[in-house]
Amino acid sequence: MSKQVQHWEKTRTLLFITLAIWFVFSIGIFFFGAEMEASSIRPFGYPLSYYMTCQGSLGIFVILIFWFAGRQEKIDEEFGFSEREDGE
């Protein structure tokens, strides 16, 4: 049972980290739309505010999910909770 408690604690920590990153790029930066527009950081030449809404945040979400999935798999393995017969 304690193994399960530890597993869940680590899983929860990972969730909080994932949600924190998610919060920054889905909500946090958009408090500063005007500042992003005025910023001198211009990815590929686009205004930063425009770039984040078109590609930036969207791409970060894709990477974030794969990173999250990888970390969660490691946690599951560490405690011997990963599945036997995997579909992959």
Next chain:
Amino acid sequence: MIKGKFIDNLPKVYGIYTGGFLVFIILMAIAEQAGMTAKTIGICFVSFTVAIYAIIGYLSRTLQVDAYYVAGRQVPTVFNGMATAADWMSGASFVAMAGGIYFKGYGYMALLVGWTGGYVLVASLLAPYLRKFGCYTVPDFVGTRYGGNAARLCAVLVLTVASFTYVTAQINATGTIASVALDIPFGIAVYVGLASILLCSMLGGMRAVTWTQVAQYIVLIIAYLLPVFWISNKMGAGIFPHLMLADEVARIAELEGQFGFVKNSAADLATVPKGLAGITKAHSSVNATPWAFISLAVCMMAGTASLPHVMMRYFTTPSVKSARRSVGWSLFFIFLLYSSAPMLATLSKLSLMDPTLPTGIIGKSIADVQAIDWYQNWNQANLMFISDFNGNGTLELNEFFMGGKAVVLATPEIAGLPYVISGLVAAGGMAAAMSTADGLVLAIANALSHDLYYKIIDPKAETAKRLVVARVLLVIIGFAGATIAALEIQGILGSVIWAFDFAMSGLFFPLVLGVWWKRANGPGAVAGMLLGLASGTAYLIWVRTGGAGFWGITQLTFGIVGSLVSLVAMVVVSLMTAAPDSATQKMVDEVRVPSGKTVLGKQH
């Protein structure tokens, strides 16, 4: 076709399919050169692709419960990602999104951020745990986790309200495209669209929908990306538009400054046909307050995590691990289209606005523009309109009006691409609308047949009878949706956004807390679902009937009110009533680890 063998051969089967589709496009291009009319090409594209989906639907027919409800839980990670992307990207995403960006700019982009960011919530909070649960439908999870028919019934209610709001919009979109491409009246086209949707899902349930959705994704992504790349290259804007349109975005801002946004008088605007809009907002600069942007994004994200037709796609993967990865693949495939929509909007706007381009119309004489072929076509289709308000004989920026759909549908023609591309775009739009409608109709019918009929009304029903009931309900719901769609009550995009708010109001916290808060119990969940849905709906009605609203929450973001009420009600009622019994607590513990058997049996 043997099942095991089919699954092993998926990459080959869909590889051949994709190759075949590309050959078909080339054949159509040759036919166009040989003199085939635009109308015939449109008919060929739509009927050929729909026929393929119907064949896949027929080949995937099944008499097994777990194949019908969850595709036998053997859909590989990447293919499930494609199917989810098609399930997700509706007619609204395909046809209306680029138009929304074109007209509303930054403020509208909140939808893109919301509709992608929601997948982070799906992956981290819900999908793997619901997969481990082993349920057939979302109410199945709610009913088992919280115990009792009341919770199950409430979940069915919220699911039906949200999905039904959404599905009428999708059947409407299939009807619109079918009526344009096949040249039949909208009232009939809606039922043609419905028939194609049912062909895909009726015989094989989730299994058939899965394999047609993969096929539909391939068609829709080719149909979206090919014109974007082609136009960009043709205009000399860049080989890879996504990374190379910065100059074009800057040029639009420059032209906007040059032309200025002149406000039209109300009398002038009254002459513009309904549904058309002019360019009144800056293309790339920040034009919305942080709260307006964030509140809309939050609603779309929480709604994404609560919409049952998306969630049930992750019940079909072979394992918890692959459910998690599958969410990543889904978002990747969605990203391909979403990141292209702003580029299409940019290319479309610049090609119309820039007087130095051969396609530019602003600044030309009104008579010249009225003589252009594509202007006449789209004017006739009620998607374009110009008028010389100031009487100077020249077309100004504020004198040009376009429908939102025209950005996707008309841009290839404006940019001078061959008609075969317009046919392809019609097939893509049809695929997008059909795949979403399929998923939604199936989600509603499955919830009613499995949760309402089998679990509550007749738990002793035999497999054959259950599947008959499921199919009858599918047809009834399809017809109900089509009948309402034929009435054309609301626009496509408005009702899509409402669906997210409804789902968020009633289901977000009951689902999330079901996994993450052991103390959550049945009475709490029932209170959360009912009060959440009721308060969200009440707020919507209040604002729609002239109410002032509060906190800047509009009819597009009423889910914030609903979900907050839902959260408070659920926590308060849960804490006031007895804690869940030890069996339920143990069940939650089991859901939290990927290994071991699913909570519900393979067949239930």
